[in-house]
Amino acid sequence: MGQWWGEESITIGIPALVLLGLIMACWTAAAAWTLFTVRRRSLTSRKDRLRLLRMVRMMDEAPGLPMIIRADGRIEASDRIADWFGLETLPRTIHDLAGSDARGVSVAEIDDLWQHCRRTLSSAAPFRLMLHPHAKGHALSVTGHLADPQISRGGAVLVWIIDASDSANEIARLTDDAAKAHADFAALVGLIEAAPIPMWFRGLDGRIRLVNSAYVAAVGAENAEEVVSGNVELIETTDGVSPSEVAHQARDSGHPIERNVMVTIDGERRAFSVSDLPVGSEGVAGYAIDVENLEQLSREYRAFRGAQRALLDQLSSGVAQFDSLRNLNFVNLPMQRLFRLPSNIGQEGVPVGELLNIMRDAGRVPEARDFPAWRREKEAWFTASDATDEEWVLPDGTHLRIVAQPMPDGGLMMIVEDRTEQLQLASARDTLLRVRTATLDSLFEGLVVLAPDGRLQLWNRRFAAEWSLSEEFLGSHPHIETLLEALRPQLASPGDAQRIGMVIEAATLRREQTGGRVALADGRTLALMGMPLPDGNGMLTSLDITDSQKAEAALLERNQALIEADAVKTRFLANMSYEFRTPLTSITGFAEMLRDGVAGELSDTAKEYMGAILESTARLSDQIESVLDLTQSEAGLLPxxxxxxxxxxxxxxxxxxxxxxxxxxxxxxxxxxxxxxxxxxxxxxxxxxxxxxxxxxxxxxxxxxxxxxxxxxxxxxxxxxxxxxxxxxxxxxxxxxxxxxxxxxxxxxxxxxxxxxxxxxxxxxxxxxxxxxxxx
CATH class of the missing domain: 3.30.565.10 (Histidine kinase-like ATPase, C-terminal domain)
Incomplete structure (x- = not known):
């Protein structure tokens, strides 16, 4: 872990009261020495006796009292000391100073005092310690040294006892405060050192004096000393202003300065929020927080908002967004077209009341007898707990559906759907349904439409008449099995009911078009056709083809006769072409011989006639060839x-x-x-x-x-x-x-x-x- 602020120790000096106590102890010791000196002198003089009485009085009123502790543990002292120890009378031995929980001193402290006295008797080493009587709650400062032989020839320890209760309390309080301050300082140093963000402290000269480990790692240094000695800056100079100059500005103004800058860390440019905080007259502290993720989120949010608004512009529904102050902050293009709003209205922050006024001036709101009251009702959309759904009918006949959705931030989203065309389509659909019903009833074919589950959906009157079915039966939308049972009595062969079911199954389930014919018991013949419909249903049509079947048979007979006649014609033309070719070849040969003078020289006129004959025979030969090829091709016999x-x-x-x-x-x-x-x-x-x-x-x-x-x-x-x-x-x-x-x-x-x-x-x-x- 890096070093923050350096290693420091807190030393608490001796308080003034303790010093005063030591001075008083010295003064008391001097007075006692004087007393002992006076005792050695002759007391015959009245003046000396008076001086002695004054000295004794001074010792009784002194803040420190002496006590003689002899080698055998006996003690000699003023009765005043007994009151300091919480005792009524002064005991004879040192061990009697240890009392109960309410009186005297603890046995451990008395034993410690006796051990120090024995060590002083043996080595003449002075000592100092503190005693804490139970009853008074005093703190007694004890200073002991070897007594002069003139005071006690058998060897004793002179102990000076000073009531240091106030000083001890002050020392204890200061000690506790110092320990707490040291602990807090250590915790603060550890907290700053463990902080994941770079932190630093600048002196009044603007140079870096202290940094944490995050700063060292960010600048790529080895340790904090390298950063401080080299004054390595994490923040680059921006717009000609260096980081130290920004720190001077914060120090001079007395206010923190925050800014966003780009910082290069590990070869990557990232956005940081940098703060410079003046710290009294000591210098300026600073820290840098990585806000690259926030900036990225901000950029993504702006991109998302732009994409969302671009998407809203592509919708056919109008969309308007209001902020928590009830001002318009976005309106898409369909909304502008529906209400004939200015193109820049979404950038002006127009209040919702003023927006309704603009719509009214453009004739794009419903007629209201009390428009201000109507407008106040619409402003209540913002405080509604749920979305509000309304229908507006504009003066020009436009039907609008308005959905006002309150937003969690106090704003509102208004969605407008033009339902004019939808209502017109619904009306047109109703008309088409009526036209469809009339059209189906006017068809020559009987028609039924069945769903994939086998239920009858639609039929026309022709079907009911052909199969002798009642409107009540068809109106119950029977299943296909029930329908086939109703058709079975009408069929010449009851097994044909299964064929009808197969046609319906192919149209509804297999989505295939099939057909067939069935004969009725009354002699009629019906042509059946099953066709799949685009909506998943199947349609079955039945047409009475009794008359057309008779006509078809007659046409088939006539067609057969025509085929035979065409074959006769083809054979005739082929034979005629062949028969024509033989004499035509002879004519062409004799004409060529005459032209060449085989029968004698021809006149010019004869030669001209002979050329015309050859040209005509060539043309006729070509026509015959064409007829022959054509007839052979039509007959499929052309080689x-x-x-x-x-x-x-x-x-x-x-x-x-x-x-x-x-x-x-x-x-x-x-x-x-x-x-x-x-x-x-x-x-x-x-x-x-x-x-x-x-x-x-x-x-x-x-x-x-x-x-x-x-x-x-x-x-x-x-x-x-x-x-x-x-x-x-x-x-x-x-x-x-x-x-x-x-x-x-x-x-x-x-x-x-x-x-x-x-x-x-x-x-x-x-x-x-x-x-x-x-x-x-």
């Missing part, structure tokens, strides 16, 4: 080759094949793409036919002077071929486009879908069309 096709070369070839057609239409075709478009697997001939049909449609549909854009792109889902063009062709070109669209585009779609692709068209507001071909 496709599986080859790797490079898209960019394929599209480039298709564009080059139509160069003359594009030039004749005075169009501009832009082809954008490269080898990154990649490859696809499919039939090159049929894929080229599909892409060519789409491109032909774009060229034929575009007006003269327009532009056709063809883009090839590779996406995650495959290759995209995008053809963008404008609509607006007129005359023969438009007619040709419509013809091609009538057969070419459906064939293109079929061929592309046969390659697992997709053909999409999108028409824009500016008469633009985008055809997108997606191939995997």
């Amino acid at each position: 496709l080759a599986q080859e790797v096709i490079e898209l960019m070369p394929l599209v480039t070839r298709l564009v080059h094949d139509r160069a003359s057609q594009i030039e004749d239409a005075r169009l501009t075709l832009n082809l954008r793409g490269d080898r990154s478009a990649g490859t696809v697997r499919g039939d090159p001939r049929r894929l080229a036919r599909a892409l060519g049909n789409v491109l032909d449609n774009a060229v034929a549909s575009s007006p003269h002077g327009s532009r056709v854009n063809v883009d090839l792109r590779r996406r995650r889902d495959g290759a995209h071929i995008i053809i963008h063009y404008q609509l607006g062709a007129e005359g023969a070109e438009a007619e040709l486009a419509r013809q091609n669209a009538g057969l070419g585009l459906p064939l293109a779609r079929e061929l592309i879908e046969a390659h697992d692709g997709k053909l999409e068209f999108m028409q824009h507001a500016n008469q633009g069309v985008t055809a997108t071909i997606k191939l995997p």
Whole structure:
């Protein structure tokens, strides 16, 4: 433990009364010596006798009395001493001075006195001790030395006894006070030394004189002497003012100075509350309390309060906080909007009464006949024992719920909830419930809603009529088992009741949609459907499909006939296409032979006619091929080759094949793409036919002077071929486009879908069309 204040001892000097007693004892001894001298002289002289009487009288009135204690224990003294010892007469021996508890001196003290006397007789050593008679409560100071042989030839001890009661009491009191002061000082030093906070004391010169162990540890010194000798400061100079200068200011003003400063301890900056206390004219004491945790809590509280107020600003409810003086100290944004308050009102400390006046001026409080009385009622919120809940209806029809919650510190929190929309929604809900009931009653299906526990919740009149159930029975909200028992007599097969229960169970418990049909005993057929509802309930609907079932059977028969007719049509078209192809091939072959001069040279007119014949047969052959591919594709019989096709070369070839057609239409075709478009697997001939049909449609549909854009792109889902063009062709070109669209585009779609692709068209507001071909 460090050293505080240094080691000091308290020495109590001999009081003045004790000194006075010693002086009197000396004076008495001188008088006794004179008496003995006079006794040795001749007493014949009257003058000497008178002098002797005066001396005896002086000795009797002296504060100290002599007593002779001989070697055999006999004593000689004045009778006055007996009164000091609390005895009536002077005893003969020293041991008789020891009396009972009420008289004399204790046996231990008399024995101690006798031992000192014997030691003095043997060694001539003087002694001094204190006696304490029982009766008088006196304190007798005893001083003894060897008596002169002239006084007692057989050897004796002359003892001087002085009544030191007052001095002893004073000495005892001072001794007790000194012991107590020493104990208190030691306790104070120990307390200061054990204090966990740094403490120090400065002299009048401002230098550190004393420190405790906490100070030594805080500055990282070895001991207190090192701190004092080096005047090591714990507190740094702040704003140009050193710690010693602050101590001088406290000494000069006579008042403590407290301040918060940052102190570096063990390499960590912490906040300390430092106090300098003037200690009279001795110097200035100081101590430092670590308030870093308090500062941290304060910072956290400020951050929490800021976060809380930011959160309150995000609420839809208005919140206002009042302090113990009933002044407004916070209002959130919804509160400002609800009551149309100024934006800075929460910073002005407005009293609650004045706030109500502002609300009234803005028309945001209920109409009151006696507004001052109404306002006083609201001020009573602060003294209420519980929260107050009120409903305010404002002049504009706004409904507000006001909750006033008194706070433990005497303040108040006011929470405002705008319930206008809630009330409107409640009214709308009531209306919706009535509309729902009317809607359900007007449905063609019978309908019931059952809870997961199997209880009937809701039904419509159609259900009651279909199953011949009474309103009283349904109004009792029967369990599903009871409901099925009521439905069983209506069924053609009683076992169907179990099927209905399974449909209801799937909808309510398994949350699955199921259905089925049941036949009634009266010949009707009902279609059942069980559906889970979002609120956890299940709905069962029943629809009379007796008539629709008959119509369905008729439609099935008709549909079967149509399917057979479509198959006949498909076979007819396939056969006709094949039959057309053979004579068309012969016509094309003979026409080519005539054109080449096999039958002789033709005239120019004949050659022109022959070219027209070949062009028409080529077009007809193409149409027949399209019809054949289309019919085979619809029938799922179209054979496709599986080859790797490079898209960019394929599209480039298709564009080059139509160069003359594009030039004749005075169009501009832009082809954008490269080898990154990649490859696809499919039939090159049929894929080229599909892409060519789409491109032909774009060229034929575009007006003269327009532009056709063809883009090839590779996406995650495959290759995209995008053809963008404008609509607006007129005359023969438009007619040709419509013809091609009538057969070419459906064939293109079929061929592309046969390659697992997709053909999409999108028409824009500016008469633009985008055809997108997606191939995997």
